[in-house]
Amino acid sequence: MATPLDVVQRRALAPDRRGFLTGKPGVLAWVETALGHRPIDPALFERALTHGSHGEAHYERLEFLGDRVLGLLVAEWLFETFPAEPEGLLSKRLNALVTGPVCAEVARGIGVPAALRLGKQALSDGAGDSDNVLGDVMEALIGALYLEAGVDGARGAVRRLWADRIDSAGAAPQHPKSALQEWAAANNRKAPAYEVTDRAGPGHAPRFTVKVSVGRLAEASAEGGSKQEAETAAAAALLAIVRG
Known part of the structure:
Protein backbone atom coordinates (compact mmCIF):
# COMPACT_ATOMS: atom_id res chain seq x y z
CA MET A 1 0.00 0.00 0.00
CA ALA A 2 1.37 3.44 -0.91
CA THR A 3 2.21 5.68 2.00
CA PRO A 4 1.65 9.46 2.03
CA LEU A 5 5.41 9.90 1.51
CA ASP A 6 5.31 7.64 -1.54
CA VAL A 7 2.56 9.79 -3.00
CA VAL A 8 4.51 13.00 -2.39
CA GLN A 9 7.65 11.48 -3.92
CA ARG A 10 5.76 10.39 -7.04
CA ARG A 11 4.36 13.87 -7.38
CA ALA A 12 7.81 15.38 -6.97
CA LEU A 13 9.13 13.21 -9.80
CA ALA A 14 6.15 13.75 -12.12
CA PRO A 15 5.87 16.56 -14.68
CA ASP A 16 4.71 19.86 -13.18
CA ARG A 17 1.56 20.02 -15.31
CA ARG A 18 -0.55 21.70 -12.64
CA GLY A 19 2.17 23.98 -11.33
CA PHE A 20 2.39 22.19 -7.98
CA LEU A 21 5.14 24.55 -6.84
CA THR A 22 2.88 27.56 -7.16
CA GLY A 23 2.33 28.98 -3.71
CA LYS A 24 3.95 28.20 -0.36
CA PRO A 25 2.34 24.80 0.36
CA GLY A 26 3.78 23.34 -2.85
CA VAL A 27 7.29 24.56 -2.17
CA LEU A 28 7.12 23.35 1.43
CA ALA A 29 6.07 19.83 0.44
CA TRP A 30 8.54 19.46 -2.43
CA VAL A 31 11.59 20.74 -0.57
CA GLU A 32 10.76 18.73 2.53
CA THR A 33 10.53 15.55 0.46
CA ALA A 34 13.54 16.24 -1.76
CA LEU A 35 15.96 17.73 0.79
CA GLY A 36 14.58 16.65 4.15
CA HIS A 37 14.10 20.24 5.28
CA ARG A 38 10.90 22.24 5.78
CA PRO A 39 11.57 25.74 4.44
CA ILE A 40 11.25 28.75 6.68
CA ASP A 41 11.25 31.01 3.63
CA PRO A 42 9.81 29.17 0.59
CA ALA A 43 10.77 32.09 -1.64
CA LEU A 44 14.45 31.24 -1.10
CA PHE A 45 13.94 27.78 -2.56
CA GLU A 46 11.69 29.10 -5.33
CA ARG A 47 14.62 31.29 -6.32
CA ALA A 48 16.97 28.27 -6.30
CA LEU A 49 14.60 26.58 -8.77
CA THR A 50 14.22 29.60 -11.06
CA HIS A 51 16.19 29.93 -14.30
CA GLY A 52 17.29 33.34 -15.55
CA SER A 53 14.85 33.06 -18.45
CA HIS A 54 11.94 33.08 -15.97
CA GLY A 55 12.73 36.28 -14.10
CA GLU A 56 15.33 38.47 -12.42
CA ALA A 57 15.23 36.56 -9.13
CA HIS A 58 17.06 33.42 -10.30
CA TYR A 59 19.43 30.81 -8.95
CA GLU A 60 22.89 32.10 -9.92
CA ARG A 61 23.92 33.72 -6.61
CA LEU A 62 22.70 30.69 -4.66
CA GLU A 63 24.57 28.43 -7.08
CA PHE A 64 27.79 30.35 -6.33
CA LEU A 65 27.33 29.69 -2.62
CA GLY A 66 26.15 26.10 -2.99
CA ASP A 67 29.12 25.17 -5.17
CA ARG A 68 31.50 26.12 -2.35
CA VAL A 69 29.38 24.47 0.33
CA LEU A 70 29.18 21.22 -1.65
CA GLY A 71 32.94 21.18 -2.19
CA LEU A 72 33.61 21.72 1.52
CA LEU A 73 31.15 19.07 2.69
CA VAL A 74 32.35 16.43 0.23
CA ALA A 75 35.99 17.20 1.09
CA GLU A 76 35.18 16.81 4.81
CA TRP A 77 33.37 13.52 4.12
CA LEU A 78 36.27 12.12 2.10
CA PHE A 79 38.77 13.22 4.75
CA GLU A 80 36.83 11.18 7.32
CA THR A 81 36.15 8.18 5.07
CA PHE A 82 39.70 7.69 3.74
CA PRO A 83 42.02 8.52 6.68
CA ALA A 84 45.05 6.87 5.08
CA GLU A 85 44.85 8.49 1.64
CA PRO A 86 47.16 11.36 0.62
CA GLU A 87 45.93 14.68 -0.72
CA GLY A 88 46.34 13.66 -4.36
CA LEU A 89 43.98 10.70 -4.12
CA LEU A 90 41.45 12.67 -2.07
CA SER A 91 41.50 15.37 -4.76
CA LYS A 92 40.75 12.79 -7.45
CA ARG A 93 37.76 11.54 -5.48
CA LEU A 94 36.52 15.08 -4.85
CA ASN A 95 36.80 16.07 -8.49
CA ALA A 96 34.79 13.01 -9.52
CA LEU A 97 31.98 13.71 -7.05
CA VAL A 98 31.24 17.41 -7.55
CA THR A 99 31.18 17.67 -11.34
CA GLY A 100 28.25 19.24 -13.14
CA PRO A 101 27.04 15.92 -14.61
CA VAL A 102 27.05 14.28 -11.16
CA CYS A 103 25.11 17.19 -9.65
CA ALA A 104 22.67 16.89 -12.57
CA GLU A 105 22.20 13.17 -11.85
CA VAL A 106 21.43 13.94 -8.23
CA ALA A 107 18.99 16.65 -9.32
CA ARG A 108 17.14 14.24 -11.59
CA GLY A 109 16.95 11.73 -8.77
CA ILE A 110 15.02 14.12 -6.53
CA GLY A 111 12.71 15.43 -9.25
CA VAL A 112 14.28 18.81 -10.00
CA PRO A 113 13.31 18.80 -13.72
CA ALA A 114 9.62 18.86 -12.78
CA ALA A 115 10.20 21.66 -10.28
CA LEU A 116 12.19 24.02 -12.50
CA ARG A 117 10.77 27.44 -13.32
CA LEU A 118 11.75 28.17 -16.91
CA GLY A 119 10.89 30.76 -19.50
CA LYS A 120 9.04 29.55 -22.60
CA GLN A 121 12.06 29.70 -24.89
CA ALA A 122 14.33 27.91 -22.41
CA LEU A 123 11.67 25.25 -21.93
CA SER A 124 11.31 24.67 -25.66
CA ASP A 125 15.11 24.56 -26.04
CA GLY A 126 15.33 21.66 -23.60
CA ALA A 127 16.83 23.49 -20.62
CA GLY A 128 14.77 21.28 -18.32
CA ASP A 129 17.03 18.33 -19.15
CA SER A 130 20.31 20.23 -19.51
CA ASP A 131 23.16 18.97 -17.32
CA ASN A 132 24.38 22.55 -17.04
CA VAL A 133 21.07 23.86 -15.74
CA LEU A 134 20.26 20.90 -13.49
CA GLY A 135 23.75 20.86 -12.01
CA ASP A 136 23.59 24.57 -11.27
CA VAL A 137 20.14 24.27 -9.69
CA MET A 138 21.30 21.40 -7.49
CA GLU A 139 24.10 23.60 -6.18
CA ALA A 140 21.66 26.48 -5.70
CA LEU A 141 19.39 24.25 -3.61
CA ILE A 142 22.36 23.29 -1.44
CA GLY A 143 23.14 27.00 -1.05
CA ALA A 144 19.57 27.74 0.01
CA LEU A 145 19.60 24.82 2.42
CA TYR A 146 22.86 26.04 3.95
CA LEU A 147 21.39 29.51 4.52
CA GLU A 148 18.36 28.12 6.34
CA ALA A 149 19.59 24.93 8.02
CA GLY A 150 23.27 25.75 8.43
CA VAL A 151 26.19 23.47 7.75
CA ASP A 152 24.62 20.56 9.66
CA GLY A 153 21.45 20.63 7.57
CA ALA A 154 23.38 20.89 4.32
CA ARG A 155 25.73 18.12 5.42
CA GLY A 156 22.85 15.75 6.15
CA ALA A 157 21.29 16.32 2.73
CA VAL A 158 24.56 15.96 0.82
CA ARG A 159 25.49 12.73 2.60
CA ARG A 160 22.08 11.29 1.92
CA LEU A 161 21.93 12.32 -1.73
CA TRP A 162 25.54 11.39 -2.55
CA ALA A 163 25.63 8.26 -0.36
CA ASP A 164 25.77 5.69 -3.18
CA ARG A 165 28.55 7.64 -4.90
CA ILE A 166 31.08 7.34 -2.07
CA ASP A 167 32.93 4.09 -2.72
CA SER A 168 34.79 3.33 0.49
CA ALA A 169 36.34 0.17 -0.97
CA GLY A 170 37.25 1.23 -4.50
CA ALA A 171 40.41 2.97 -5.63
CA ALA A 172 40.40 6.70 -6.24
CA PRO A 173 39.21 7.40 -9.80
CA GLN A 174 41.73 8.80 -12.25
CA HIS A 175 40.42 11.84 -14.11
Whole structure:
Protein backbone atom coordinates (compact mmCIF):
# COMPACT_ATOMS: atom_id res chain seq x y z
CA MET A 1 0.00 0.00 0.00
CA ALA A 2 1.37 3.44 -0.91
CA THR A 3 2.21 5.68 2.00
CA PRO A 4 1.65 9.46 2.03
CA LEU A 5 5.41 9.90 1.51
CA ASP A 6 5.31 7.64 -1.54
CA VAL A 7 2.56 9.79 -3.00
CA VAL A 8 4.51 13.00 -2.39
CA GLN A 9 7.65 11.48 -3.92
CA ARG A 10 5.76 10.39 -7.04
CA ARG A 11 4.36 13.87 -7.38
CA ALA A 12 7.81 15.38 -6.97
CA LEU A 13 9.13 13.21 -9.80
CA ALA A 14 6.15 13.75 -12.12
CA PRO A 15 5.87 16.56 -14.68
CA ASP A 16 4.71 19.86 -13.18
CA ARG A 17 1.56 20.02 -15.31
CA ARG A 18 -0.55 21.70 -12.64
CA GLY A 19 2.17 23.98 -11.33
CA PHE A 20 2.39 22.19 -7.98
CA LEU A 21 5.14 24.55 -6.84
CA THR A 22 2.88 27.56 -7.16
CA GLY A 23 2.33 28.98 -3.71
CA LYS A 24 3.95 28.20 -0.36
CA PRO A 25 2.34 24.80 0.36
CA GLY A 26 3.78 23.34 -2.85
CA VAL A 27 7.29 24.56 -2.17
CA LEU A 28 7.12 23.35 1.43
CA ALA A 29 6.07 19.83 0.44
CA TRP A 30 8.54 19.46 -2.43
CA VAL A 31 11.59 20.74 -0.57
CA GLU A 32 10.76 18.73 2.53
CA THR A 33 10.53 15.55 0.46
CA ALA A 34 13.54 16.24 -1.76
CA LEU A 35 15.96 17.73 0.79
CA GLY A 36 14.58 16.65 4.15
CA HIS A 37 14.10 20.24 5.28
CA ARG A 38 10.90 22.24 5.78
CA PRO A 39 11.57 25.74 4.44
CA ILE A 40 11.25 28.75 6.68
CA ASP A 41 11.25 31.01 3.63
CA PRO A 42 9.81 29.17 0.59
CA ALA A 43 10.77 32.09 -1.64
CA LEU A 44 14.45 31.24 -1.10
CA PHE A 45 13.94 27.78 -2.56
CA GLU A 46 11.69 29.10 -5.33
CA ARG A 47 14.62 31.29 -6.32
CA ALA A 48 16.97 28.27 -6.30
CA LEU A 49 14.60 26.58 -8.77
CA THR A 50 14.22 29.60 -11.06
CA HIS A 51 16.19 29.93 -14.30
CA GLY A 52 17.29 33.34 -15.55
CA SER A 53 14.85 33.06 -18.45
CA HIS A 54 11.94 33.08 -15.97
CA GLY A 55 12.73 36.28 -14.10
CA GLU A 56 15.33 38.47 -12.42
CA ALA A 57 15.23 36.56 -9.13
CA HIS A 58 17.06 33.42 -10.30
CA TYR A 59 19.43 30.81 -8.95
CA GLU A 60 22.89 32.10 -9.92
CA ARG A 61 23.92 33.72 -6.61
CA LEU A 62 22.70 30.69 -4.66
CA GLU A 63 24.57 28.43 -7.08
CA PHE A 64 27.79 30.35 -6.33
CA LEU A 65 27.33 29.69 -2.62
CA GLY A 66 26.15 26.10 -2.99
CA ASP A 67 29.12 25.17 -5.17
CA ARG A 68 31.50 26.12 -2.35
CA VAL A 69 29.38 24.47 0.33
CA LEU A 70 29.18 21.22 -1.65
CA GLY A 71 32.94 21.18 -2.19
CA LEU A 72 33.61 21.72 1.52
CA LEU A 73 31.15 19.07 2.69
CA VAL A 74 32.35 16.43 0.23
CA ALA A 75 35.99 17.20 1.09
CA GLU A 76 35.18 16.81 4.81
CA TRP A 77 33.37 13.52 4.12
CA LEU A 78 36.27 12.12 2.10
CA PHE A 79 38.77 13.22 4.75
CA GLU A 80 36.83 11.18 7.32
CA THR A 81 36.15 8.18 5.07
CA PHE A 82 39.70 7.69 3.74
CA PRO A 83 42.02 8.52 6.68
CA ALA A 84 45.05 6.87 5.08
CA GLU A 85 44.85 8.49 1.64
CA PRO A 86 47.16 11.36 0.62
CA GLU A 87 45.93 14.68 -0.72
CA GLY A 88 46.34 13.66 -4.36
CA LEU A 89 43.98 10.70 -4.12
CA LEU A 90 41.45 12.67 -2.07
CA SER A 91 41.50 15.37 -4.76
CA LYS A 92 40.75 12.79 -7.45
CA ARG A 93 37.76 11.54 -5.48
CA LEU A 94 36.52 15.08 -4.85
CA ASN A 95 36.80 16.07 -8.49
CA ALA A 96 34.79 13.01 -9.52
CA LEU A 97 31.98 13.71 -7.05
CA VAL A 98 31.24 17.41 -7.55
CA THR A 99 31.18 17.67 -11.34
CA GLY A 100 28.25 19.24 -13.14
CA PRO A 101 27.04 15.92 -14.61
CA VAL A 102 27.05 14.28 -11.16
CA CYS A 103 25.11 17.19 -9.65
CA ALA A 104 22.67 16.89 -12.57
CA GLU A 105 22.20 13.17 -11.85
CA VAL A 106 21.43 13.94 -8.23
CA ALA A 107 18.99 16.65 -9.32
CA ARG A 108 17.14 14.24 -11.59
CA GLY A 109 16.95 11.73 -8.77
CA ILE A 110 15.02 14.12 -6.53
CA GLY A 111 12.71 15.43 -9.25
CA VAL A 112 14.28 18.81 -10.00
CA PRO A 113 13.31 18.80 -13.72
CA ALA A 114 9.62 18.86 -12.78
CA ALA A 115 10.20 21.66 -10.28
CA LEU A 116 12.19 24.02 -12.50
CA ARG A 117 10.77 27.44 -13.32
CA LEU A 118 11.75 28.17 -16.91
CA GLY A 119 10.89 30.76 -19.50
CA LYS A 120 9.04 29.55 -22.60
CA GLN A 121 12.06 29.70 -24.89
CA ALA A 122 14.33 27.91 -22.41
CA LEU A 123 11.67 25.25 -21.93
CA SER A 124 11.31 24.67 -25.66
CA ASP A 125 15.11 24.56 -26.04
CA GLY A 126 15.33 21.66 -23.60
CA ALA A 127 16.83 23.49 -20.62
CA GLY A 128 14.77 21.28 -18.32
CA ASP A 129 17.03 18.33 -19.15
CA SER A 130 20.31 20.23 -19.51
CA ASP A 131 23.16 18.97 -17.32
CA ASN A 132 24.38 22.55 -17.04
CA VAL A 133 21.07 23.86 -15.74
CA LEU A 134 20.26 20.90 -13.49
CA GLY A 135 23.75 20.86 -12.01
CA ASP A 136 23.59 24.57 -11.27
CA VAL A 137 20.14 24.27 -9.69
CA MET A 138 21.30 21.40 -7.49
CA GLU A 139 24.10 23.60 -6.18
CA ALA A 140 21.66 26.48 -5.70
CA LEU A 141 19.39 24.25 -3.61
CA ILE A 142 22.36 23.29 -1.44
CA GLY A 143 23.14 27.00 -1.05
CA ALA A 144 19.57 27.74 0.01
CA LEU A 145 19.60 24.82 2.42
CA TYR A 146 22.86 26.04 3.95
CA LEU A 147 21.39 29.51 4.52
CA GLU A 148 18.36 28.12 6.34
CA ALA A 149 19.59 24.93 8.02
CA GLY A 150 23.27 25.75 8.43
CA VAL A 151 26.19 23.47 7.75
CA ASP A 152 24.62 20.56 9.66
CA GLY A 153 21.45 20.63 7.57
CA ALA A 154 23.38 20.89 4.32
CA ARG A 155 25.73 18.12 5.42
CA GLY A 156 22.85 15.75 6.15
CA ALA A 157 21.29 16.32 2.73
CA VAL A 158 24.56 15.96 0.82
CA ARG A 159 25.49 12.73 2.60
CA ARG A 160 22.08 11.29 1.92
CA LEU A 161 21.93 12.32 -1.73
CA TRP A 162 25.54 11.39 -2.55
CA ALA A 163 25.63 8.26 -0.36
CA ASP A 164 25.77 5.69 -3.18
CA ARG A 165 28.55 7.64 -4.90
CA ILE A 166 31.08 7.34 -2.07
CA ASP A 167 32.93 4.09 -2.72
CA SER A 168 34.79 3.33 0.49
CA ALA A 169 36.34 0.17 -0.97
CA GLY A 170 37.25 1.23 -4.50
CA ALA A 171 40.41 2.97 -5.63
CA ALA A 172 40.40 6.70 -6.24
CA PRO A 173 39.21 7.40 -9.80
CA GLN A 174 41.73 8.80 -12.25
CA HIS A 175 40.42 11.84 -14.11
CA PRO A 176 40.96 11.38 -17.87
CA LYS A 177 42.80 14.71 -18.22
CA SER A 178 45.17 13.82 -15.40
CA ALA A 179 45.66 10.32 -16.78
CA LEU A 180 46.48 11.70 -20.24
CA GLN A 181 48.91 14.21 -18.75
CA GLU A 182 50.67 11.42 -16.83
CA TRP A 183 50.78 9.17 -19.90
CA ALA A 184 52.38 11.93 -21.99
CA ALA A 185 55.02 12.62 -19.33
CA ALA A 186 55.81 8.93 -18.84
CA ASN A 187 56.25 8.47 -22.60
CA ASN A 188 58.34 11.62 -23.15
CA ARG A 189 55.61 13.27 -25.20
CA LYS A 190 54.48 16.88 -25.31
CA ALA A 191 51.82 17.93 -22.83
CA PRO A 192 48.26 17.52 -24.15
CA ALA A 193 46.91 20.62 -25.93
CA TYR A 194 43.18 21.38 -25.89
CA GLU A 195 41.31 23.52 -28.44
CA VAL A 196 37.63 24.45 -28.65
CA THR A 197 36.72 23.85 -32.27
CA ASP A 198 33.00 24.55 -32.13
CA ARG A 199 30.32 25.99 -29.85
CA ALA A 200 26.64 25.58 -30.62
CA GLY A 201 23.26 25.78 -28.91
CA PRO A 202 21.57 28.45 -26.78
CA GLY A 203 23.31 30.07 -23.84
CA HIS A 204 21.59 27.94 -21.22
CA ALA A 205 22.29 24.67 -23.06
CA PRO A 206 25.52 25.06 -25.05
CA ARG A 207 27.40 22.27 -26.81
CA PHE A 208 31.18 22.49 -27.01
CA THR A 209 33.43 20.50 -29.31
CA VAL A 210 37.02 20.18 -28.10
CA LYS A 211 40.05 18.68 -29.84
CA VAL A 212 42.98 17.39 -27.82
CA SER A 213 46.35 16.42 -29.25
CA VAL A 214 49.67 15.12 -27.96
CA GLY A 215 52.17 16.67 -30.33
CA ARG A 216 51.82 15.06 -33.75
CA LEU A 217 51.31 11.60 -32.30
CA ALA A 218 47.52 11.53 -32.12
CA GLU A 219 44.41 13.62 -31.58
CA ALA A 220 40.76 13.15 -30.67
CA SER A 221 37.62 15.26 -30.45
CA ALA A 222 34.53 15.09 -28.28
CA GLU A 223 31.44 17.10 -27.35
CA GLY A 224 30.08 18.19 -23.99
CA GLY A 225 27.67 20.56 -22.31
CA SER A 226 30.58 22.60 -20.99
CA LYS A 227 34.16 23.20 -22.04
CA GLN A 228 35.38 21.11 -19.11
CA GLU A 229 33.04 18.24 -19.93
CA ALA A 230 34.13 18.25 -23.59
CA GLU A 231 37.81 18.34 -22.61
CA THR A 232 37.29 15.38 -20.28
CA ALA A 233 35.54 13.36 -22.97
CA ALA A 234 38.22 14.22 -25.53
CA ALA A 235 40.98 13.18 -23.11
CA ALA A 236 39.24 9.85 -22.51
CA ALA A 237 38.92 9.30 -26.26
CA LEU A 238 42.61 10.07 -26.86
CA LEU A 239 43.66 7.80 -23.99
CA ALA A 240 41.79 4.95 -25.65
CA ILE A 241 43.75 5.61 -28.85
CA VAL A 242 47.25 5.88 -27.41
CA ARG A 243 46.79 2.93 -25.06
CA GLY A 244 45.58 0.79 -27.91
